[in-house]
Amino acid sequence: MIVRISGEGQYRLPDADAERLNDLDNRAVAAVEAGDHGGFADLWGQMLALVEADGDAIADDELVVSDVILPPRDVSFAEAAAEFTGDGLIPD
Numbered sequence: 717m718i719v720r721i722s723g724e725g726q727y728r729l730p731d732a733d734a735e736r737l738n739d740l741d742n743r744a745v746a747a748v749e750a751g752d753h754g755g756f757a758d759l760w761g762q763m764l765a766l767v768e769a770d771g772d773a774i775a776d777d778e779l780v781v782s783d784v785i786l787p788p789r790d791v792s793f794a795e796a797a798a799e800f801t802g803d804g805l806i807p808d
């Protein structure tokens with residue numbers, strides 16, 4: 717799975733982590749829907765950490781289509797409320 721963090725770059729995430737990222741995404745949607753700012757912030761941090769820790773950075777000069785595009789690292793809760801809806805960023 718190719719994951720882009722908006723404004724930063726792309727990562728090649730092992731298939732084994734795709735389910736874990738999807739789970740975090742679904743939980744982030746639930747936190748946003750519940751108005752849980754702290755819960756969302758924690759889950760958002762876990763999503764970013766997973767991509768950075770387990771993903772391999774893709775060189776800037778390599779052109780690869782992203783499977784998932786995550787919002788910028790500094791996404792606000794209001795912005796997240798517009799993006800983390802329904803199936804989330806990663807459709808089930």
